[in-house]
Amino acid sequence: MKRNTMRDYLRLLGTFFRVSLLGELAYRANFWLQAIESLIELGTALALVSVVFTYTQSLNGWHASELLILIGTYFLIGGAINMIITPGMSRLIEQVRLGTLDYLLTKPEEAQLLVSIQRLDLWKLLDLLFGLALLVAAASWHGSWPSPLQILAFALTLLAGAIIVYSFVLFLATLSFWYVRVENILVIFESMYEAGRWPVDIYPGWLRATLTFIVPVAFAVTVPAEALTARLTWLALLGTLALAALALLVTRLFWRFAVRHYSGASS
Amino acid sequence: MTISATISVEHLRKVYRVYEREAGLRAALRGLIQRHAQEVIGVDDLTFRIESGEIVGFLGPNGAGKTTTLKMLAGLLYPSAGTLQVLGYLPWRRERSFLRQIALVMGQRQQLIWDIPVIDSFELNRAIYRIPSAQYRQTLDELTDLLELASLLQKPVRNLSLGERMKCEIAACLLHRPRVLFLDEPTIGLDVVMQRRIRDFVREYNRRTGATVLLTSHYMADVEALCQRIILIHHGKMLFDGELTRLIERFSPYKTIAVRLQEPASLDPYGEVIGQSEDRITLRVPKSAVAPVTARLLTEQAVIDLSVEDPPIEAVIEHIFTQQEEVV
Amino acid sequence: MRQLLAVYRQQLKTALAEQLQYRAALIIWLIEVALGPAVSVSVWSTVARNEGGAVNGYSSAGFAAYFIATMLVNYATQTWVFWEFSRRVREGEFSPLLLRPIHPIHADLADNLAYKILMLPVITLVTLILFFAFHASIALTLANVLAFLPALVLAFALRFILEWTLALLAFWLTQVNVINQLYVVVVLFLSGQLVPLTLLPTPVQVASAWLPFQWMVAFPAELLVHRLSPPALLTGLLAQLAWLLVGLALFSLTWRLGIRRYTAVGG
Known part of the structure; x- marks a missing residue:
């Protein structure tokens, strides 16, 4: 049997992307509604930062421009999560509840991949683009451009953060094989994610621990922003990468175990 | 009022x-x-x-x-x-x-x-x-x-x-x-x-x-x-x-005549055959022709049973609506 | 009047029974309601620490008390009807309400009160947790509690009427959610839930005094934590009363026009 290469996966993702794009283009009004929604959210975040920085020069060592870099990262990765990860996961939970997951399991393609990219909320792309624009603007305002090494570290931690969040959310969604009413868990994740607009080191210990290890917001937002603002130690970088690999592995094993359990239970 | x-x-x-x-x-x-x-x-x-x-x-x-x-x-x-x-x-x-x-x-x-x-x-x-x-x-x-x-x-x-x-x-x-x-x-x-x-x-x-x-x-x-x-x-x-x-009465210009015969025969000359099952034949005839057609059937054919019915109401209403459409 | 009370009693019983079905949602609500104040307190406490212990007279403990108070007032005055209404109109659920021999606003008021009764244990728990986690300090006296209660009731009445009026926009517009979202952001800022109003730029403070939002949340909350001076108390109560009257006038006008429109185009 021919093994799938990375290129095959990317081609599949591209196809899903194109199909959703065609579907969404039929409802252009949604584009504008999402644009307004994203701008409102971005505006709120920026207004709040501007109020905070009229009273202080630095927030726990983060200067205004650095905080904007953090918020840019927040929107960038939040857009990616809400575009690709959460829609597919909430669909997965729905499929388990309605018993329609079987169709997907019979497709001649890796089920975990199909489950992960089966639904795209395309206009969240706007969040991602706004985030990127803010990142660039904040970096140029910051004065010194990040070094190539910092950019590399940023890219790596961003990827690692996305993988950790993906693994975490897939893990939660996979629980639906046993507990039907987990759709609420995703809502909890979404509301906890909002705490990521600020660097996690301003929170008291218990909240910081929650946002780091229970709901991995810290890895998704704070760590990449630290990488870009020269705060990240080599140790933390390596630790983050190792954690991402571990999270992916654990979730992968859990998913396979769950599918075996599911097939056994439903037959 | x-x-x-x-x-x-x-x-x-x-x-x-x-x-x-x-x-x-x-x-x-x-x-x-x-x-x-x-x-x-x-x-x-x-x-x-x-x-x-x-x-x-x-x-x-x-x-x-x-x-x-x-x-x-x-x-x-x-x-x-x-x-x-x-x-x-x-x-x-x-x-x-x-x-x-x-x-x-x-x-x-x-x-x-x-x-x-x-x-x-x-x-x-x-x-x-x-x-x-x-x-x-x-x-x-x-x-x-x-x-x-x-x-x-x-x-x-x-x-x-x-x-x-x-x-x-x-x-x-x-x-x-x-x-x-x-x-x-x-x-x-x-x-x-x-x-x-x-x-x-x-x-x-x-x-x-x-x-x-x-x-x-x-x-x-x-x-x-x-x-x-x-x-x-x-x-x-x-x-x-x-x-x-x-x-x-008002909207249906037709009645239906259901006939059972001793031996099969073609009833086309009497009216429009709209249903035929085993020995039972259903005819549609204009209202004005009901009496003469019934008389002829009884004299000319070996009839076991005969009944005159109104068409089903669905058919009448459908008829009215399609007529209306044509007018419009 | 007695018969109206009977309707309320029954409506409350029904709403309680209905909402008890969604106990799982309580946990989500607990996290959502606690997270906002926790983030705000963390941010502003950090600022206060950086600036030598206090910002504009607010110490860390003062911020904690203020944000817990706004959370409580927000809980007591919050409504959801403007999210609900567009669905009601779109899905034909409004017509049956119109055929009942009682104004639909009564059912919504009873629903809202029922929800609050149900959430009371949750909000108490959240208050206690936040109070101790953030070392809040508050000095309550009988006098400021007595002043707080009428202000809270007026704030609720004002907010309920205004938000019900806002909800009626669904009779004219199909995409009201963007407007609702904008409204939520404006309320967050100008009602003092994100930032104490005295920390906002002066022009915004002046504008805010002439708008209804600060009288819906910030005023009762400040009354509780700061013991406002008698003139400020009087101004606040008068502003609340004035806006309540304006709200009632707007409500009855919008309702009449809205119903006229609704019964012209068909429900």
């Missing part, structure tokens, strides 16, 4: 203004300033009276204006022209005392609260309609009995089947003993047994309380079983108002 009629409608008209909307943002923005309005006639010059205690069937194809008329009578829509009165009230004012005397049943999920037992929704209606305790208990007992609700009352609505939900929905609408009942497609989507039960119930409710009932239905069986009188509308206009049997 006299007050005595329960419902009286004169030259009732409802025109909707529909704005055309093109796709796209630019068109939407342009639409903010200048819109292309188009008038759609929902109901056009309807006039009828319904006396107290009548059960009247309101017939017409989809989009004929049945629901629009019911909504105007119940006070949900404001008429564009004409006058209407229900129980001496102007419905669109929706005075409390008017609303306490009517009920409009329109499909599922409007009175009952999804997540809680049926009886709790009933209790809520008791408070809202200010039904005195004794009367409430008596009506509830009656309804429970007639609709066989006893086993359903304690169940949450979401656990009921479609038919059970419809029964409870109807009961919820009747707790305040409305004197006028508007039923919009009360049996839609229900199985045959449940349809018959609802039908029997409506007849019984009308008999016991003397309530006036106006109902629309797609199922001719509902109308045949319940309504002495029907009002037929098409494209918002009245086509017929009167007894069901008169409708057939």
